[in-house]
Amino acid sequence: MLIRGVMPGRKESKMIEARGLTKKYGDTVAVDNLTFAVEPGKITGFLGPNGAGKTTTMRLILGLDRPTSGTVQVNGKQLRQLAWPMREVGALLDAKAVHGGRSAYNHLLCLAQTNNLPARRVTEVLDLVGLHEVARKRSKGFSLGMGQRLGIAAALLGDPSILMFDEPVNGLDPEGILWIRNLMKALASEGRTVFVSSHLMSEMENTADELIVIGRGRLIAQSTVAEFIAENSQQSVRVSTPQRGLLAAAAAAAGATVRDDAAGKLVILGLTTAQVGDLAFENGIRLHELAPAQASLEEAFMELTASSVEFQAGLPSDQRDAVTAGEVA
C-alpha cells in the first residue's frame, strides 16, 4: 500500500510518517500505537468519529504535543528540526487560532517573518484565498468561512510540500466546501502531500484518494478509497418471509450471516439474491420479498467505527448493539 518512491523524481521522505505513535493524557489514551504514512501527490483522508484522536495526531505531527511514545516525522525529520518549517509544512488546525484584534494582513505578516518570507507573499496568499478586500480588517469580525480562508492562507504562506487541514469544511456553506475541495485537489495534483481530517465519510468519498481510518486512537484501516468501499460496503439481501426461522437457519447453514432489520425483515450477508432464492426454493420456504441491498459507505464506516465511538449518546449497551445492527441493515 505505502510504496515509497511511487512518484517518480520525488524524495521518498516527502511525507508524514508515524511509527508507534502514542499519546496519553493521564489514564486516557488519545492516540494508541498509530503507525501510518502519508504519500505525496494525493489527498489522504484522516477519518474517524469525533474524539477518535484525529486532532491529537495532528498536534503530535506539528510538535504541539509531545508523544508519550513512538515518533512522527515530516520529510524525514521532526518539525522543529526543519530549517524553514513553513516552507515544508503548512497546517490549518483551528480557524480560531488567531488574535482577533490583529488584521488579516498583519496576522499573516507576523507568521511570514518567522521564516523570512517576503511581505509580497502575504499579499499573494490573500489574493489566492480571496481575502484581499478585508486584508486590513481585524479578524475578529470575520465569518466562519473567512476565518477558515485566513487559516488556509497561513498554511499556504510558505508554499509547503506538506499540507494538513483539520476538519476544514466544518461549518462551511456549500460554496465554501466546494472551494476547499477544489483547492485540496489542486494542491495534490501539484505533487503535494495533502492530509485532511474529517468525521464525515461522505466528505472523504468525494475528496480523498487514500484513507486512514482511526477510532479510539487506534488505526482501523488504511487503504485507497476504492478498496475501502469494496471491502467495507458489503452486498446484502433483504428478505421478507412468513417462515423466518427456517430461512435464517438455512442461510446460516450455507455460511451466511443473518440479521433482523428494523422493519422485521431478514438481512442476509454473504449470499447473492439468486443464492437466497434457490435456498428458499430448495427448502420450500415462501418468500414475499427478495431484494438486493447495498450498505452505503457511510453505514460501513459507522459499523467499522461503532465499537470505537467514545460516547454513544448514553444508550445502555444492549440497546446500543440493537441500534448498530439496525443502522447497518
Add this chain to the structure above:
Amino acid sequence: MASTIAHERLVGGAVAHDAPGRAGFFGAVRSEFTKIRSVRSTYWTLLALFVVCVGIGALFAWGQTERLASIAGGTTLNGHPIPSAAQHSFLAQREAEIRSAASSISLFGLLFGQLIITVVGALTITSEYSTGMIRTSLTTMPRRGTWFAAKAVVFGLVALVTGLVTSFVSFFVGQAILSSWHVNVTLGQHDVLRSVIGGGLFLAVCGLMSFGIGAILRHTAGAISAAIGLLFVLLILSNFLPGPPSGWFGQTDIDKWIPFYAGAHIWQNQMLGVNPFSPWIGFGVFCAYAAAAIIGGLFLFLRRDA
C-alpha cells in the same frame, strides 16, 4: 477544478525554497515586533501607563508646592495657624525635605505604572493561549526556546523604552512644577540620574517578571493576580510584621527581600527610608526574582504540550 485557482499563485512565486540558513532568532524577533505593534491594546495600555505615571507624579509634585504655599501663607494645609516666629524655619525645613525627595516625588506615579506594565507583560504571553494563536505560532516557529526568547526580548525592549520615556518625562514634568518653589533637582545632582534611569529599568523588569509568571500560569487573570500579589500584597503584608528590627525576625530584615522593596530603592530611595541593600544590589535581587519567573516559565514551556 484546479483551473479555478491560478497555478503561479498556488506555487508561491515569492517563496524561495532553497534559501540558505534556517528560521531563527531574528525572524522570530521581527515577527514578535509585528505582533506587538499590530494590536490596538498595546497602544492603549502603554499610553495609559504614560499618562498615569506622569499625571500622578505631577499631581503629587503640585501637592507639595501647595503645602509650601500654605505654610508661606501662615497656615498648615489643614488651616491651622502657624506661629509667625516658627514660620520661617518651618518653611525652610519643609523645603529642604521636599528638595531632598524631589526626584522620588516626581517619579511617584511609577508606583501605579508598575500595575499597568504588569498587566501588559502577562498579556503578552497569556493572550497567545487565550486566543489560540500559540498553536499557529509554534507551528510556524517550532523551536520553542528561540520563540520564547524572541518574545521576551521584544516585550522587554518595548517595556524598557516605554519605561525610560515615562520615567524621564515624569521627572521633567515633576521638577518643572517643583521649580516654582525652587525645590527641584537636576539630573546632574547626586543619584538623580540613577533614579530616573532606574525608574525605567524597574518598570521593564516588573513587566518581565509578570511575563514569566504568565508563561508559568498560561492564564491571564491568574497571572495578573499572582504578579500583583507578589509586587503589592507582599508589600502590604510586611507592614503587619513586628515593628522595629529585632534579631532575625525584624521587619527590615524581611522587607529587604520583598520584591518591591528590593527593586524600588533604585528609583525611590528618598521616600522608602533605609534599605540594607544598596540600590543596585537591591535591584539585582529584584532582577533575580524576575529571572527566576522567566526561567521557570521557559522550563515549563519547553516541556508542556502547547
